Amino acid sequence: MKLTRILAGSAAALIAATGLVACNDSAEEDAATGADTSFDGPIRIGTTDANLREWDVFQDLAEEEGIDVEIVTFADYNTPNDALAQDQLDVNKFQHLQFLSNYNVGAGQDLEAFSATEIYPLALFWQDHDSLDGIEGERVAIPNDATNQGRAINVLVQAGLVTLREEGLLDPSPADIDTEASEVEVTPVDAAQATLAYNEGTPAVINNSFLERAGIDPNSAIFQDDPSTEQAEQYINVWVTTPELADNEELQQLAELWKDPAVEEAVLESSGGTAVPVDLTDEELADIQQRLEERAAE
Template identity: 60%
Template sequence: MYLRRILAAASVSVIAATGLAACSSDSSGDSASNGPITIGTTDASKKAWAAFEDEAKKEGFDIKIQNFSDYNTPNQALDQGEIDTNNFQHLKFLAEYNKGNGTDLVPIVATEIVPLALFWKDHDSLDGIEGQEIAIPNDATNQGRAINVLVQAGLVTLKEEGLITPGLPDIDEAASKVKVTPVDAAQTPAAYGEGKPAVINNSFLDRAGIDPKTSIFQDDPNSKEAEPYINAFVVRAADADREDLKKLAEVWHTQPVQDAVAEDSKGTSVPVERTPEELQTILERVQEQS
C-alpha cells in the first residue's frame, strides 16, 4: 500500500511525530467505523505511550499506536486517511507542514511544552555571561526559538520585537550583550563541553549526559513566544468535531500518563491546557508569519 512505500523511502529526520475508526465504547461519541482508532507518533517506545494505552483501554477505547521513523510521514499518513490522529509535533512544525504541503491538518487537544534551555558548564546563573559567544542550533525549527530564548533572557535584542522565528539578520548586535553562533544541533553539547554557553535541545541532552535541571535559563512556557511550541494531538479538518478523538486525546492529561511524560522528559515537560479554538488561532498566526 502507499503508506508502506512512504515508510520504505523515509529517512530519519534531525528535527523535532486503517481508515477512519471508532472507539468501542458508546461513550466515545460519533465516529466513522468500527475498527480501532489509529494514532501516529515518532516515539512509541516512550513510557508515556504505554501509560496512555493502558488508560485509554480503561476508558473503553480500542486504539492502535503506529510508530514512524521520521517527522513528515505521520502527517502524510494522517492527510491520506491512513491514521486517525497523531501526537508528535508542536504547532510551528504543523504550520510549516501545512503551508509547505497544502494540507489542512488541525490541532484538537494540547499536550505539553518542552522548554528550550541555555546551559553553561560549571555555572548556575547568567552572571558573567555578557560578552560570551553562545552556540545555538542552526536548523530551521530550533534556531528562531533559540534566539527568542536569549531575547527572553535579556541577552539579545531584536531589531523588531515579537518575531516568532527571528533569524541572525534580525539581531541588533550593537544592542545585544552576547554573540550568537549557529552550529549543527548535534554539536551544541560539544560547545558546552568546551566551556561555551549553548542552547541545547532536550534530545541531545540525554545523549550527552547533561542534566536538564542544570540549565541557567529556559523559555517561559506561558509566554506568547512559546505558544508555537505547544505540542498537540492533530487531525484532519473534517474530523475536528469528532468527539471520540477529542475524548481520547484528553486521556493524555490523566495522572498516570502525565507521570510517565514527566519521567520521559526528566521533569522538564510542562502540561498545557488550551481549547481547540485557541490552538487554531495560534496555528493560523504562525502560518501567516512562517
C-alpha cells in the same frame, strides 16, 4: 494482553512494510455525511517518541476504556504529517503548533490541532556553570532549523544576552540580531550538534529531546524561556488529525486520556520535570494556528 502494538523502524520502511491503508469505507461514508466517524480497526496514532513511558501509561488507559489503538512510531519529524494527510494514520501527536502550521503552508495541507497537551521550555546550558555570570563575550550555539532557531534566539533575548534590531519579533533570524548591542555571539548549528558544543564547553541552547540521550540534566539549565508568554504559545504541543476527524468522539476521548494524572506524571518524569501542561480550548488552538499559518504564508 494489550490491544495496542508499537511499530518501529524508519518511517519510509514502516509505510512500505506494513501496507497502511486509508480509513474503512464506512468511516469515509460517515465523514461524507457529517456523522461521527467510527473505526472498525485500531485507531492509528503516529508519534516519534513511542519509547517514552507516558505512552505505556496511555495505552493501558486506552485498553481500560476499551479503545483499540495502534502506536506507529516514526524516525523523523516530517513523515508523520505526510502519513496523516495520506490517510495512513488517523491522528498524530509529536509536534507543536508552529511545526504544524509550517507544514500545512509548505505542503498545501489542512491538518488540524484539536487538543493541547504540554509545552517544553527551551533552555540554555553551559557545562560546569550554574548561572549566566561570565557569559558575556562567549559564542552560544543554537539549533539552526527553521522550527527552533527563532525560539532559541528569543531565549537569549529574554536572558538579556541578545538585542534585536526590532523588538518583539516572534520568529527572529540571526540577521535580526543587533550584534554590537548584544552580549554574546550566536552560532547556529544542527540541533543534534548542540550537545557536542556543550560538551566542548560552549554555552548552548539545546532541544529538550536531546538532553536525555546526551546525559544532560534538564535542571542544570542556566536559563530557560517562559512558557506563559505570547512568544511561547506557538510551541504548545498538540494532537493533530484531518478536518474530517477533528470532532471524532473517540479521538477526543483519547486526547482526554492524555490529560489523566497518571499520564501527566509520566510526561513530567520523562521530561526531567520540565514539561508544563497546557489547557486551551480547541477554539483557542484554532485561532493560534490560523495566525501562525497566515504568518508562514507571508
